Amino acid sequence: MDDRDYLPLSWLSQVDYCPRRAALLLNERIWAENADTAKGRSEHSRVHDARVERRGNQLKLYEYTVFSDAMQVWGKCDCIEAQRWELGCSIKAADFPVRLYPIEYKHGSVREERSYMIQLCAQAMCLEEMFSTEIPCGALFFISAHRRMEVEFTDQLRSDVTARAMVLWKLWETHSIPPAEYGAKCRRCSIQEYCMPKVKTSAGEYCRRLAKEAMEVEPL
Ligand code: SF4
Incomplete structure (x- = not known):
């Protein structure tokens, strides 16, 4: 895999949350911390330690790198059980066939956020693409609440993921920034x-209008 040709998988959830946010982060490299992002980062840093744990017939792979040639994205799974x-796939870490179950860690209380499901x-x-297997479900694990929420990978969710990947690539290739749509998010x-x-006019449009108005001012 050549990571110059792949975009971060985690951006798919940004696209789902708000395409404008994804474009500003991706194309204008804007980032600002708030309480939510800081808490998420600090809780995440505790699980971001690549390792394999074995117990009998089960392994846990932490910080596992994944990629898709079809969507041209790559990322890390917080944990894969x-x-x-016997009908499962082969992975390097196990000397027996396995069924894979990805788990993504999130901070805060248990909540059904579509963008989290998209990422998972x-x-x-x-x-599935890497190991020619089928994975019907996975889970979100809410660290503070210490609760797991199972997510079924329905056809609808899968097609939403593919659609978000297409939008992500389009934003990247065209360097476009979609207009803001103010909402609860x-x-x-x-x-x-x-x-x-809340500013309806883009900065560029605002400047052009100011320049036009300035040129139209009658000299004294
Ligand atoms: S439209 Fe709202 S959610 Fe999207 S980037 Fe702007 S402030 Fe963030």
């Missing part, structure tokens, strides 16, 4: 200050 299953399902789709967005979602 690999359970012995994308990881599963990468694993903006209240928790860490880059709201840069995005200015």
Whole structure:
């Protein structure tokens, strides 16, 4: 895999959350921390330690790199449970066939966020492609609540993942920034200050209008 030709898988959830946010982060390299992102990073750093744990017929692979040639994305799975299953696939870390079950760690209370499901399902789709296997479900693990929420990888969720990958690539290749659509999501967005979602006019359009108005002013 050549990572110059692949985009980060985690951006798919950004696209799902808000395409404008994804474009600002991706194309203008804007990033701002808020309480949510800081807490998420600190809790995540505790699990970001690549290792394999074995216990009998089950392995846990942490920080496992995954990629998809079809979607041209790559990323890391926080944890993959690999359970012995005679109809399963082969992975390097196990000397028996296994069924794979990806788990993505999230901070905060248990909640059904579509963008989290998109990220998890994308990881599963990468694993399916890498190991020619089928993964019907995985789980989100909410660290503070210490609760697991199972996610079924439905056809709809899979096609949403593919669609988000296409949007991500389009944003990257065209360097475009979609217009803001103010909504509830903006209240928790860490880059709201840069995005200015309530300002209907883009900065470029605003400057052009000011310049036009300045030229139209009658000289005294
Ligand atoms: S403030 Fe709202 S519109 Fe702007 S990037 Fe964030 S979520 Fe998107």
